[in-house]
Amino acid sequence: MSKGKRTDQATPMHRSRWLLLGLLVGAVFCSGCAGLSGPEYGTYDDAEGFNRFNYRVTDWVDRNALVPVARGYNKITPEFWRTGVSNVFANLRNIDSSLNGLLQGKLGKSSIDLTRVVVNSTIGIAGIFDVATKVGLVHGEEDLGQTFAVWGKTRSNYLFVPVAGPSALRDAPGALIKAWMPRILLGSHYSIWLGLLDGLNARAEALVLTDARDSSALDPYVFTRDAYFQRRKFLVYDGDPPMDDFFDDESFDDEVDELDAEDDD
């Protein structure tokens, strides 16, 4: 293939990519145009039937294939290997965090994330060692979903993505970008095998979470969903949500009080 031919193809390609991105941002913001009313960062699940179906399918695949493989992987690999693998891919995804920090106007956080990538890619040997955290440069943990939330999309409907896990209409595009980040940066060097290692390692690291879910949840679907929304709020507020409305126990008591009032009638 000649070089000239390639650029000819690239131009409309790029244009369609931008169009797609524009449509995506529009779709994310309009997904709430119909209007979700209720508390900010609350739990919204209009498509519960659909999501529960996705959850059941995912859970079946998880239990019958992913979990046994992940447990086996945990058995045959030492912890430093898993930490190293997780660090390498997290380092690449840190770029995404830095960009979104910038989009949210958090210049300090954004530059810390960028510094992390530089430090960990060099001194940390291609990201294997997370040296940055040790010297106090803490991961910003930003993503596009949080950027949309900061821009005003504070309510979003739940979306359980088959196999991938819990998300929201607002968060899913960002999660896809984050997942795809190593491929964007490394190109074909991020082969299917590296992708599988990435995924398997991530599933193995998440076993702690799913085991905790299994030992605490009676309705694991609801448990996962509510934990997801709370976790997202925590991240949007950079780990420091306003104390008062953060855990709104007033509404708990109000409900009981309302019943009291009904009894009085």
Place this chain on the structure above:
Amino acid sequence: MMRLRGMILCFLLGCVMPLAHTLEPKSAAVEQAGLEAAAEHSVNAFHAALLSALRSDAPFATRLAILEPQVQAHFNLATIARLSLGTTWRGLNAAEQEQFRLALKDLISATYADRFADYSGQSFELVGVNPGRRGPVVRTQLVRQSGAPVRLDYHFRDGQIYNVVADGVSDLSLRRADYNSIVKQQGFAALLAHILDQYRALANSEPEERKAQTEELISKSAMEQKANGEARE
């Protein structure tokens, strides 16, 4: 003469009034500081128990025996039980409420005994104490050898913990969502049965040689519960 006396009286009153005024907020502030200190003390005691259970390398039953009295002492189980059931709570009779409260106490203790099983250099750090609307919030973090620290915020009401928020995820909110979903689908009796099952599952998830000890403890606890229920009737 009268005028002078009146003036002196007014003067004295004028001196005392602002004093009296400052007295009240001061005592409220002192009370608040006392509440916060007590809450912090309570969290420290609970953390010390968690660490001792963690370090003991003992079987589940022993860890549970260490933690159960601590949960009983430091957790506001009545509030947790009421708020986690929401509207359902009001429809229960006193015996059912007590049964649920006891089941929760066992489950919370067992969950901690299960989570704090393998010691690998964990420690707790105090981040700060905030005055909350209902009571102090003690903010701490669990520092681990590998991985980021986990933020643990203890929310107090009436001098006891009624909610623990781990990295932004509220235990009470999750419990409430989870339990209400079950009550809606299957009713309260099923919820209670599920909780007891869960408790057993936690106890049975440990290695074989430790099970016998645990089974004994569970049957003891079940008998106590039954005795409590009968005493109530």
